[in-house]
Amino acid sequence: MAHDRTFSLAVIDMAGTTVDEGALQEEAFSRALASHGVHEGTGAFDDMTAYARRTMGTSKELVFRHLFDDAATAVGVNRTFETAYDTLLARHGVRPIPGAEDAILALRGLGLKICLATGFGRHTQNMILESLGWMGLADLSLCPSDAGRGRPYPDIILTAVLALDIEDVRSVLVAGDTTSDVVAGQRAGAGAVIGVLTGAHSEAELRLAGADVVLPSMCHLPQWLPSGIDSTQQRVPSAGTVPSMK
Numbered sequence: 001m002a003h004d005r006t007f008s009l010a011v012i013d014m015a016g017t018t019v020d021e022g023a024l025q026e027e028a029f030s031r032a033l034a035s036h037g038v039h040e041g042t043g044a045f046d047d048m049t050a051y052a053r054r055t056m057g058t059s060k061e062l063v064f065r066h067l068f069d070d071a072a073t074a075v076g077v078n079r080t081f082e083t084a085y086d087t088l089l090a091r092h093g094v095r096p097i098p099g100a101e102d103a104i105l106a107l108r109g110l111g112l113k114i115c116l117a118t119g120f121g122r123h124t125q126n127m128i129l130e131s132l133g134w135m136g137l138a139d140l141s142l143c144p145s146d147a148g149r150g151r152p153y154p155d156i157i158l159t160a161v162l163a164l165d166i167e168d169v170r171s172v173l174v175a176g177d178t179t180s181d182v183v184a185g186q187r188a189g190a191g192a193v194i195g196v197l198t199g200a201h202s203e204a205e206l207r208l209a210g211a212d213v214v215l216p217s218m219c220h221l222p223q224w225l226p227s228g229i230d231s232t233q234q235r236v237p238s239a240g241t242v243p244s245m246k
Contacts, residue, residue: 007191007225009166010107011157012138013057013176014118016199017218018100019128024088032064032081036073056200057178059119059150082121089124093131097198099219104137106222112173114138115160119150119180140164151180154188161188173225175218177201179209186210194221 015021029052030040038044048067055063060081064074104114116138118125125143129135140160144150147159161169173192174185177199185193186209195206195214203214215224 006171007112007173008168008171009113009115009160009164009173010221011115011117011160011172011174011185011190012104012218013178013181013199014116014125014128015120016056016177017175017181017196018097018104018116019094019132020097020198021089021094021128022092024085024092024094028081028085028088031084032077035080036068036077053200055180057119057151057176057180059144061144062150082124085120086124086127089127089131094128096132096134097217097219099217101132101134101137103219103222107225110222110225113140113164113166115140115142115156115164117141117151117156117160117176118143121145151178152183152187154184157184157188157190173221175221177206179205182206182209182211194218194224 012018015025029049033045033048034040038048051067052063061074061078064077064081065071068074068077108114114137116129120143122143122145125141129141140163142156142159144156147155149155157172157174158169160166161172166172169189170191172188172190173194174181174188174190175194175196176182177196178201182193182195193210193212195201195203195211196216196218197203197214198217206214213224215221
């Protein structure tokens, strides 16, 4: 890939990439399953939890549609999950990934527009942004309902391209901590797809999914950006992964 590529938009994931939510998502997932008869300690619970971890970053509604054959049940479980997550979020709050806000400001200082993307619903996304004081940090924030489909589909990235009047999708970089982020970026035709190691998936998993570069944290993005996107020359030593769900 060319070393002189310039970027006009960064589509950046939230949970696990810019936001440290601790174990809130795991707890909300457990509560949602239990409310629909799938309890911790059972084989079904273990299988569903393992699938959720493998598909971290994917729209939760898509995850539940896979786990529950009946569409109406899946919608109900997703609603329970969102309610449980919002309750936990209000009680415990979340923290930014160290240096994430400064990195976003640095990217804006380099002339990039910023879209913060999530697999959560709009209400949850707004709660997270408000709790961090980030409502005005990005040019745009998008969730699956804004775009039609969540990750790993490319809809959120392409919606950002249209909404922010980006002329060429190759001038978009996508950053996230999950294979779903990476696949969505590749499917959208983004000019660079960056994996980060502050969340769900390992360097090997992110590279296998098609990441051009894997960085220890999105905080490295501003320093990496002028160097181009040749992953064979820009490889950064991994900083380890955060285990379990984001």
